[in-house]
Amino acid sequence: MRYNLLVVLGATATGKTSLAVNLAKDFNGEIISADSRQIYRGMDLGTGKDIEEYVVDGVEIPYHLIDVADAGYKYNVFEFQQDFVKAFEDISSRKRLPVVCGGTGMYLEAVLKGYKLIAVPKDQFFRDELESKSLEELEVILRSYKDLHNNSDLETKKRAIRAIEIERYYAANPQIDMEYPEMKPLLVGIKxxxxxxxxxISLRLKERLKSGMVEEVEGLLKSGVSAEDLIYYGLEYKFLTQYVTGQITYDEMFSGLEIAIHQFAKRQMTWFRKMERSGSNIHWLDGYMPLDEKIAKVKELFNA
Structure with a gap:
């Protein structure tokens, strides 16, 4: 079987979307987003949806798993895995190529490795036990699990507690079987x-702030999304919500967010290296390579 799935991955601000949509156009494909926050409606600038890039030479490139849940909802990797399979089979059934674009390593690995995931119920009593612990203590607990599925949700106590709750449930319960389509992916990374x-990252942050990222958060809060829910999503929504609600100054917001995004990008690259060590063959492209050369290289790899 030749490749039936093309994956474009990389850290934040590497130009994944532009490459992916151009490849989708040339390969008669459709995009499946693998970004844990582009799922949410109304969270556009902060998640870098760049919807305007989904039109190439006047051709609109169809996309999936973007704007499929309301802001405030807690979408998870189990739901992503199910939704991904539906999108993959739908696109493939129409003789088009699924092109995955994203930087959420946990989402990518969950579908590429076909993890047998389960819907984890909430355990309020257990959550209450963890609430008194510091973020550092929660990190130690999370990393104590041998078969850790997710080591990235450490931005807030709420996310860390949920991650521990999930790992604890996985450890205590057998995983269910899930029918998974046969996939032969070509993985391409931009570095x-x-x-x-x-x-x-710093340049893009300044551009998005100028484009109205603060106003986007103000609008979400006015629409009824709670500050707590926005902070849950981390990064831009955490720091901008703290700024808009008067908890920090603009300068504190900018410097704190800039550092947080740099750290996030580092974690993304660490995850991709882990994927490589576990057997994923990622073909890395120099980010400074012109777009047409990137496209030509991917075509060469795909048709080899």
């Missing part, structure tokens, strides 16, 4: 050197 990546 910049560390300093270039940092510069691109």
């Amino acid at each position: 910049f050197d560390r300093e270039s990546r940092r510069d691109r």
